[in-house]
Amino acid sequence: MSSKIAIVTGASSGIGKATAERLAHAGYRVYGTSRRGGVMGSRPFSMLPLDVTSDASVEALVEELLRQHGHIDLLVNNAGFGVAPAGAEEVSIEQARSIFETNYFGLVRMTSAVVPHMRSQGSGRIINISSVLGFLPAPYMAHYAATKHAVEGYSESLDHELRTRGIRVSLIEPAYTNTQFDSNALEADTPLDEYRAVRVGLSKLVRKLVEAGDKPEVVADVVLEAVSAANPKIRYTAGKLAHRLRLARRFAPAALLDMGIRRDLLLDTFTRAGKI
Numbered sequence: 313m314s315s316k317i318a319i320v321t322g323a324s325s326g327i328g329k330a331t332a333e334r335l336a337h338a339g340y341r342v343y344g345t346s347r348r349g350g351v352m353g354s355r356p357f358s359m360l361p362l363d364v365t366s367d368a369s370v371e372a373l374v375e376e377l378l379r380q381h382g383h384i385d386l387l388v389n390n391a392g393f394g395v396a397p398a399g400a401e402e403v404s405i406e407q408a409r410s411i412f413e414t415n416y417f418g419l420v421r422m423t424s425a426v427v428p429h430m431r432s433q434g435s436g437r438i439i440n441i442s443s444v445l446g447f448l449p450a451p452y453m454a455h456y457a458a459t460k461h462a463v464e465g466y467s468e469s470l471d472h473e474l475r476t477r478g479i480r481v482s483l484i485e486p487a488y489t490n491t492q493f494d495s496n497a498l499e500a501d502t503p504l505d506e507y508r509a510v511r512v513g514l515s516k517l518v519r520k521l522v523e524a525g526d527k528p529e530v531v532a533d534v535v536l537e538a539v540s541a542a543n544p545k546i547r548y549t550a551g552k553l554a555h556r557l558r559l560a561r562r563f564a565p566a567a568l569l570d571m572g573i574r575r576d577l578l579l580d581t582f583t584r585a586g587k588i
Contacts, residue, residue: 315341316339316340316341316385316386317340317341317343317377317381317383317384317385317386318332318335318340318341318342318343318384318385318386318387318388319342319343319344319345319373319377319384319386319387319388319422319426320332320335320342320343320344320345320357320388320390321344321345321362321364321388321389321390321391321418321422322345322346322390322391322392323344323345323346323357323359323390324344324346324348324359325491325492326489326491326492326528327390327441327486327489327491327528327531327532328344328346328388328390328391328441329344329355329528330527330528330529330531330532331388331390331528331531331532331535332344332355332357332388333355333356333357333532334529334532334533334535334536335357335386335388335535335536335539336355336356336357337356338536338539338540340385340386341381342356342357342358343357343358343359343360343377344357344358344359344360345359345360345361345362345373345391346359346361346362346391347361347362347363348361349361349362360373362391364391364414364418364419364421364422365413365414365417365418365421367421370421370422370425371425374425374426374429378429383429383433384426384429384430384436385430385435385436385437386436386437386438386439386539387422387423387426387436387437387438387439388439388441388535389418389419389422389423389438389439389440389441390441391414391418391419392414392415392418392419392441392459393411393414393415393496393497393498394453394456394496394497394498395411395453395455395456395497395498395500396497396498396499396500396511396515397452397453397510397511397514397515397518398452398453398499398500398503398507398511399452399500399504399506399507399510399511400452400454400455401502401504402500402501402502402503402504402507403454403455403500403501403502404501404502406501407455407498407500407501408455410498411455411456411459411498412455412458412459412462415456415459415460415463416459416462416463416466419440419463419466420466423438423440423470426438427474427479430474430477430478430479431474431477431478431479433478434477434478435478435479436478436479436480437479437480437481437482437538437539437544438467438470438479438480438481438482439481439482439483439484439535439538439539440463440467440481440482440483440484441484441486441531441535442460442463442464442467442483442484442485443460443485443486443487444485444486444487444549444553444554444557444558445457445460445461446460446461446463446464446483446485447461447464447485447558447561448557448561448573449573451573451574451577451579452507452510452511452514463483464483467481467482467483467546468481468483468546471546480544481546482538482544482545482546482547482548483546483547483548484531484534484535484538484548484550485547485548485549485550485554485558486526486530486531486534486549486550486551486554487525487526487550487551487553487554487557488521488522488524488525488526488553489522489525489526489527489528489530489531489550489551490522490523490524490525490526490527490528491522491528506586507586508586509582509583509585509586510579510582510583510586513578513581513582513585514577514578514579514582517577517578525551525553526550526551526553530550530551531550531551533550534548534549534550560572
């Protein structure tokens with residue numbers, strides 16, 4: 313295990329940092345990335361600068377690690393950003409493109425860079441950090457949910473393509489996770505008065521849910537489980553809430569699930585408040 317090379321994108325904090333630490337303690341030589349990079353410090357892994365929206369940046373990173381080590385064994389695609397609650401029509405096309413450029417195309421760009429090398433060595437693992445919003449609707453976070461739905465479809469399809477070549481792809485689906493993810497969330501660039509009450513109310517609610525959410529280490533443990541499995545699953549939920557939501561999506565009647573989403577997010581309450 314000590315000779316296996318892992319890349320973890322978005323590793324400066326939160327899920328990425330916890331995952332990089334967990335993999336390093338399991339024996340991987342881990343390279344975490346972020347836009348600014350960073351010094352190793354007390355971390356058990358190295359930090360490198362990377363912009364997943366840049367072909368040149370991605371190619372340079374992969375080429376340098378291959379020059380140093382000759383192989384890449386694991387890629388964990390975690391880099392991405394959230395979107396503050398807002399109506400779908402409050403997000404411009406340009407802003408929607410920017411969300412997809414990082415959360416979806418950045419993941420595809422990294423994957424496309426490492427797959428040829430994994431294919432030539434006949435082995436490799438790719439772990440994509442998704443979300444329960446990859447299989448559930450997310451009212452007032454429609455564009456973010458759309459990126460995670462796209463990641464899910466891409467990952468499952470890719471796993472079928474690559475498994476006969478010794479490469480497996482798995483998705484990790486957390487629910488609310490206690491990180492700084494929401495503090496850096498992108499605000500809608502064309503806000504409308506009609507949605508103001510829902511925006512404000514839902515933002516406060518989501519902040520509380522995130523603060524009460526699972527620790528990043530819960531997700532990191534599931535990543536290690538997926539990486540270590542001889543026959544990995546395509547999907548792994550992370551945390552009790554994510555597991556319950558996956559079961560509800562699979563077995564609950566659609567009308568009941570629909571009602572539960574509106575109730576838990578207080579959508580009708582916030583909407584009525586905006587009309588008073």
